[in-house]
Amino acid sequence: MQWFQKTIVIRPMPRGCHLITSQVLRELETLSKLRVGVLHVFIQHTSASLSINENADPDVRMDMELALNHLVPDNLSYVHTLEGSDDMPAHIKSSLMGCSLSIPISDGALCLGTWQGIYLCEHRDHAECRSIVLTLMGVNS
Amino acid sequence: MQWFQKTIVIRPMPRGCHLITSQVLRELETLSKLRVGVLHVFIQHTSASLSINENADPDVRMDMELALNHLVPDNLSYVHTLEGSDDMPAHIKSSLMGCSLSIPISDGALCLGTWQGIYLCEHRDHAECRSIVLTLMGVNS
Amino acid sequence: MQWFQKTIVIRPMPRGCHLITSQVLRELETLSKLRVGVLHVFIQHTSASLSINENADPDVRMDMELALNHLVPDNLSYVHTLEGSDDMPAHIKSSLMGCSLSIPISDGALCLGTWQGIYLCEHRDHAECRSIVLTLMGVNS
Numbered sequence: 001m002q003w004f005q006k007t008i009v010i011r012p013m014p015r016g017c018h019l020i021t022s023q024v025l026r027e028l029e030t031l032s033k034l035r036v037g038v039l040h041v042f043i044q045h046t047s048a049s050l051s052i053n054e055n056a057d058p059d060v061r062m063d064m065e066l067a068l069n070h071l072v073p074d075n076l077s078y079v080h081t082l083e084g085s086d087d088m089p090a091h092i093k094s095s096l097m098g099c100s101l102s103i104p105i106s107d108g109a110l111c112l113g114t115w116q117g118i119y120l121c122e123h124r125d126h127a128e129c130r131s132i133v134l135t136l137m138g139v140n141s
Numbered sequence: 142m143q144w145f146q147k148t149i150v151i152r153p154m155p156r157g158c159h160l161i162t163s164q165v166l167r168e169l170e171t172l173s174k175l176r177v178g179v180l181h182v183f184i185q186h187t188s189a190s191l192s193i194n195e196n197a198d199p200d201v202r203m204d205m206e207l208a209l210n211h212l213v214p215d216n217l218s219y220v221h222t223l224e225g226s227d228d229m230p231a232h233i234k235s236s237l238m239g240c241s242l243s244i245p246i247s248d249g250a251l252c253l254g255t256w257q258g259i260y261l262c263e264h265r266d267h268a269e270c271r272s273i274v275l276t277l278m279g280v281n282s
Numbered sequence: 283m284q285w286f287q288k289t290i291v292i293r294p295m296p297r298g299c300h301l302i303t304s305q306v307l308r309e310l311e312t313l314s315k316l317r318v319g320v321l322h323v324f325i326q327h328t329s330a331s332l333s334i335n336e337n338a339d340p341d342v343r344m345d346m347e348l349a350l351n352h353l354v355p356d357n358l359s360y361v362h363t364l365e366g367s368d369d370m371p372a373h374i375k376s377s378l379m380g381c382s383l384s385i386p387i388s389d390g391a392l393c394l395g396t397w398q399g400i401y402l403c404e405h406r407d408h409a410e411c412r413s414i415v416l417t418l419m420g421v422n423s
Contacts, residue, residue: 001142001283003318003421005388036144038181038276040320042386044395046336051236054187059221060232067233070217076352080341091342092349095333099398100384102241104183104274106146111274113185116240133386133393135320137278137419139144142283177285179322179417192377195328200362201373208374211358243382245324245415247287252415254326257381278419280285 002037004030004136009129013122015086017051017061021117025110027134037105037138044131047090047124049097055117068093068121090123097121105138143178145171145277150270154263156227158192158202162258166251168275178246178279185272188231188265190238196258209234209262231264238262246279284319286312286418291411295404297368299333299343303399307392309416319387319420326413329372329406331379337399350375350403372405379403387420 008027010020024041025031031039043050054060071093078088101118104111120130149168151161165182166172172180184191195201212234219229242259245252261271290309292302306323307313313321325332336342353375360370383400386393402412 001421005318005386007393036146036276038278040384040386042384042393044393044398046334046395046397052187052240053236054232057221060229063217063219063221063229064233064236066219067213067217067229070214071212071237071353072349073352076345076349078345078348080339080345088342088345088349091336092346095335095346095401096237096353096378098239098380099334102181102183102243102384104146104181104276106274111148111183111185113187113272115187116185119236131395133388135318135386137320139142177287177417179419193328193381194377195373198362201370204358204360204362204370205374205377207360208354208358208370211355212353212378237378239380243322243324243384245287245322245417247415252289252324252326254328254413256328257326260377280283 002138002140006134008132010120010132012127012129015122015125016065017119017121019055019117020120024118028136030136032108033140034105034108034138035141039103039105039110040135041101042133043099046094048130049094049099049121050101051097051119051121052101052116053119054115086125093123143279143281147275149273151261151273153268153270156263156266157206158260158262160196160258161261165259169277171277173249174281175246175249175279176282180244180246180251181276182242183274184240187235189271190235190240190262191242192238192260192262193242193257194260195256227266234264284420284422288416290414292402292414294409294411297404297407298347299401299403301337301399302402306400310418312418314390315422316387316390316420317423321385321387321392322417323383324415325381328376330412331376331381331403332383333379333401333403334383334398335401336397368407375405
């Protein structure tokens, strides 16, 4: 049984959904040795989120952001408004989308479907850097 | 430490929420030997999703579909419309519901609550087959 | 490789979002020995959910409940209404928020971000006790 863990920092991103699959894969030196396992990805923030969705057409990421803003309006009668009008909606989107992913590993690669990619969804207007903890567990070939 | 992994294919399902607990359990020959562990279930698609919800009344699955369509209307001003008006809403529902489940295992069985079942939520009108990767990890009795 | 599993019971909570981080941590006697690992948290119910969100300002939990009620109205034309008007909305919120969490472990502690806490979200008006299965996996120092 092998364990590997690393925290990576993603530079500030504009509000919206961003494909980070290749950035994540680049950090997983030991992935290729695993016969079977699971990759766990965890974002250590409450106003950004992780998701898996379509990896080809950038319009999907634009429409995802459109839908998130439709689902969670900026102008509900929020009480927690001290950090700006985009802050409380960001917390809600974070819980709806989720802060972690688990992806199966088979024969040294992530078992993502053909059209699946890893999204970092930034819900703040003026974001900071985002820390992501990668935890790889599995057995070697 | 035991690992077991298998990809199963679910035949095309109508748009809506479907209970697949027994189909999943049927594939887990080695589950009964595990004293403690976790089952990971991962759908390799971006327009269908997995969830855990009520396993008894089919009306709950109907109402879940009703609510998903209320939450994510087909007629927002989406840009990604080439694959039909049900495609972009399907991507959004997939991210809201999620593409993976992790279920604890105890004494050779899934630790599902009395009313919990595994849902495959099909968000397309005319779906294809769906691939699901099952990964079982744990220790034997 | 170490495994530890325990089911805890949370006393009935009012409808809304509640911080349970310290209640969970109190049950994890073996956490401090793990060098690297993952904590899995699973609620065995379909009308309550688990999430990770802001751990400091109680207003965030109030606004989260406000937003959930905006997202999933009590008065859609649900068919499953036998158990009360809050029941079907509770099932939908449960699937949107999710019934499980996975949190990385590093050097004997959960790798939660500074502002992250564990929420139990109670979606029923008159809830019962809630069972949560904690599964800890990892390697010792």
